[in-house]
Amino acid sequence: MNELGYLSIDVDNHYYEPLDAFTRHLPKEFRRRGVQIMKDGRHSVAVIGERVNHFIPNPTFDPIIEPGCLDLMFRGQVPEGVDPVSLMKVEELDLRPEYQNRDARLKVLAGQQLESIFLFPTFGCGVEEALKKDIPATMASLHAFNLWLDEDWGFDRPDHHVYAAPMISLADPVAAAAEVDFVLERGARLVHVRPAPVPGEVKPRSLGHPDHDPVWARLAEAGVPVAFHLGDSGYLTISAMWGGKENFEGFGFTDPFDKIVTDDRAIHDTIASLIVHGVFTRHPGLRVASIENGSEWVHRLAKRLRKLANQYPRAFAADPVQELREHVWVAPYYEEDVKRLAGVIGVERILFGSDWPHGEGLETPVSYAKDLSPLNSDDDIEKVMRTNALEYLGVPVPSVAR
Template sequence: MTLTASEQTTSTVVYDRPFDSDNHYYETLDAFTRHLDPKYKDRGIRVIQRGKRTELLAGSELFEFVPNPTFDPVIVPGCQDLLFRGQIPEGVSPRDLMKVEPLNPAYRDHDVRLRMIEEQGLSGILMLPTLACGVEEALKKDIPALMASASAFNRWLDEDWGFAYQGRIFSAPMLSFADPDAAVKELDWIIERRARVVYVRPAPIPAGYGRSKPFGAPEYDKVWAKLAEAGIAVAFHLSDSGYNTFAAAWGGPERFVPFRNPSPLASVLVSDRAIHDTIASVIIGGVLHRHPTLKIASIENGSDFIHLLIKRLRKQANQSPHMFHEDPADTIRKHLWVTPYYEEDIRKLADVIGVDRVLFGSDWPHGEGLETPTDFLKELHAFDEAEKDQIMRTNVLDLLGLEY
């Protein structure tokens, strides 16, 4: 019998080198169909061929979250570094920075990726989706299909990557709160597979009939309780959070389609609003008070939102003290880990939330990330050696509950 990646065991791992908290794979075309319940085959994510182009449907609508779902060719890691730093040389077009290459086996094969981790000088990586970050938004109008698709994806992930492969690759299964009973059932399976973290979209929770609800709504407490009891961390990773609705009100695009027809207005209007609002929903909704052992992380959402969020929460705590059980800044320091963008003021972030809550994340192998993950260390000039070790290594181990 062939074992899934999660069923393959390993000896004790020593995490004595940097541990990257923001790595990605590129999903195979059957990631959402290989294990999908057949009754949802026309309602989930489907692969279609139009001429020479391979495209995806979400239900009956075109799903364009990634421009090429085969990922072959794919963007070169780190090629857009200067773009995201805002340091494009004079006379160079942003389009000139875009480079593609054939699909690297390390993006899809866990054993090849293990060798890549070794070459990059890493102890381990936290792996998050690429394509899957657009699926909840695409299927939010059909909650049964959404939940079935998330479950199918998790079984693909378990089979191809595992949730803790060889103690070095920690993949985050996808969790949607849209159907809390189904979410608890899925969590039972995830816990059996020894996952240490789940990926959750930072967005209002789809509630059917065009409605949505906050994370603090009572019906979701059973999900939070299960996560807290199992010690599983929640990673809120940058996704299609549906916030282009607000951009559309100002004449921007209604849908988020990366790399196609970029809208500076939409970028400014949407920015980091989704993660700001998500963390506000969790705190004001009392989730972290009712489940004091919960660990949450904001990954690839930047960190500038933290400062404005704390200012706003403190004002509300002063105006509505009955809604808060402590200074909201203390709540954030206790429960939230953050991967800042490498071009941000990381020292300022650490001074606000504590250096023990700052994570190193390279976004490798995405084009907007770092070409060499450990180059993140170059951005930590304002930290001493002990603090650098926390950011580059031990903080994510604390998040995942790993010994060091």
């Protein structure tokens, strides 16, 4: 079959949204309040909530960055004297139909030695933050997006090769529960929730606020897990406190200090809110995963949870570190210490994600197996490359004969 002896499951794949992904099914009354793509001379710009948005500076994705071309930069292995910017390569979108077409993507999977992929947005990861002050527009826009996603990629297809994750905003708790019911009825096998405080009409809320229990209860009962994928979590407000920029700009100038003060705080705080505010205690069947957020935050969170449990034992109905190990799966960055991560949460909770076809991901997804060489055995590598994803999904996926 291949040198691994099995087909892998990649939990971090992306599509590039067409221009009508958020507008094809958006009600007319939200057209100006939601996502608009407008011409600015020869270029197209995204206008979200009637403000120009730079989360994705080129919303047409044409040209688009080549998969994995920034690998050396993210590994910290750029040769001396080489400008990291020179590593970026682009290609015409028309040359890669698999970025926007499901049938074309299925053909690519066979050549990539992948059994299944989890699919996440690219442009869509910045929409909820941009609309957080207009909750009705947020809910309408994400519902329209989910209609498009099911139409073009499909939540539930019998081949089980593509798991497209609908986006759920908790900003309106009643509408959020209705949206979960909607995507579950359509056959969704996982859902995507932004790793961030929940926007509110009066003030933000924790993900562990009791108002959100109907959503967690529905997902736990259905056995459908939650994925927290990297996106615009609004944490650049911390950078702004230090004089930095407040709004995310993809591929714009980056002050390294912005990275230091924000880094992986959003996912750290997201998982902490679920544990400290009792979500897993109230909903013991809930499974969640951190996708494309790295794994260094896991060590800090486990250390802090352990200390707090000793200081405030009455605040925790269960061992918080054990809840982390039982309920949370993590897809680390390929350059991180996977053996150290296994020592904290167990190898059974580590997932393989390539971030394909993004430039900061891997050119060849299954090459990630080489980065798993520090693990103890081929069985552990297979857990990361395939079987852990099956346990996370909790749904039958066709097994592959050796």
